[in-house]
Amino acid sequence: MADFRMPAPRPRLLAAPALDRRRFLAGGAGLVGATALAGLPARPARAAGELTVGFIYVGPRDDYGYNQAQALGAAAVKEIAGVTVVEEENVAETQDVQQTMESMINFDGAGLLFPTSFGYFDPHILTVAPTYPEVRFEHCGGLWKEGMPDNTGSYFGYIGMGQYLNGIAAGHATKSKKIGFVAAKPIPQVLLNVNSFLLGARSVDPAITCQVIFTGEWSMAVKEAEATNALADAGADVITCHVDSPKVVIETAAGRGAYVCGYHADQSSLAPEKYLTGAEWNWAKVYTDMVTATMAGEAIPNFVRGGLAEGFVKMSPLGPANSDAARAQFDATLAEIMKGGFAVIKGPLKDNAGNTVATEGQDFAETDVALESMGYLVEGVLGSTS
The missing domain is CATH 3.40.50.2300 (Response regulator)
Incomplete structure (x- = not known):
């Protein structure tokens, strides 16, 4: 697993291309409509036993804090066979995160998303999730409640x-x-x-x-x-x-x-x-458990909590x-x-x-x-x- 305690210059997995895709989405009526006009499928096909997982951070991944802890969890997910991880950092709690989520779903074929910042949930995840019922949206922060979309959930810890x-x-x-x-x-x-x-x-x-x-x-x-x-x-x-x-x-x-x-x-x-x-935070356990369950076709509870034990x-x-x-x-x-x-x-x-x-x-x-x-x-x- 990568060691983020002494940050080195970091790769930008979705740097310029992701920004371009966000601009593309912002300039049109949305990716689903755009791909339909082009005669293309709404999202890439995924082979059996494979899963693309998206992680979205509000700040840099080497911030010695919240985003770094999330990125350490993503690093653990990368070690799971059959999993492709896409990441984007410095995504604001605005329309930008909606565009990033749609980009990851439609361009990268993500079937499980972890938009990690508190402000991503309402209204952004709640707006996008109903459009993609086959995609799982997991949010860090404990905001999920009964009556919200079934393909959304929240996880948090007793820190x-x-x-x-x-x-x-x-x-x-x-x-x-x-x-x-x-x-x-x-x-x-x-x-x-x-x-x-x-x-x-x-x-x-x-x-x-x-x-x-x-x-x-x-x-x-x-x-x-x-x-x-x-x-x-x-x-x-x-x-x-x-x-x-x-x-x-x-x-x-x-x-x-x-x-x-x-x-x-x-x-x-x-x-x-x-x-x-x-x-x-020790997100490695949380994320690897959720990804493994998703790949096995098991349901993830909408409300997940845990502490030191x-x-x-x-x-x-x-x-x-x-x-x-x-x-x-x-x-x-x-x-x-x-x-x-x-x-x-x-x-x-x-x-x-x-x-x-x-x-x-x-x-x-x-x-x-x-x-x-x-x-x-x-x-x-x-x-x-x-």
């Missing part, structure tokens, strides 16, 4: 457990009792990560607070650097994030003398002395800055999480506006779907969702 473990490492490392979080947008998955990070730290010391700054963008280096510096200025001495590429946050925080916890992929090479650990998520190795006490609590908690049913959100617990979110004895295990509609920040998080 909040990873941020809870990040928080344990942060709780042992902080001296100021102030930790920080750079976040893109206040959607449920991001809020769960922020809350989990703080609650993990508070399992070490209940006096710890976490300041969160939302940049409003999945990828905006300038805003991420500004937010990281603002957190450091406010006294945060451990910082993590949920943005597409943590590279700027990690390097800026470490440059300010703060410890860091990674996200999406392993960023330890960016700050080896300051990197405590990180919550990583299922191999959807993994943790970066603990860095040298972790104390023995931090390692002991980290390992013990990880062992509990691996048993399944672990609850980060449990009562008594209030949000940071004083409202009760969990009563005494009430808990929300990692598998509870209620967590996927989270709209609050817990007590101890300094910041607002609005």
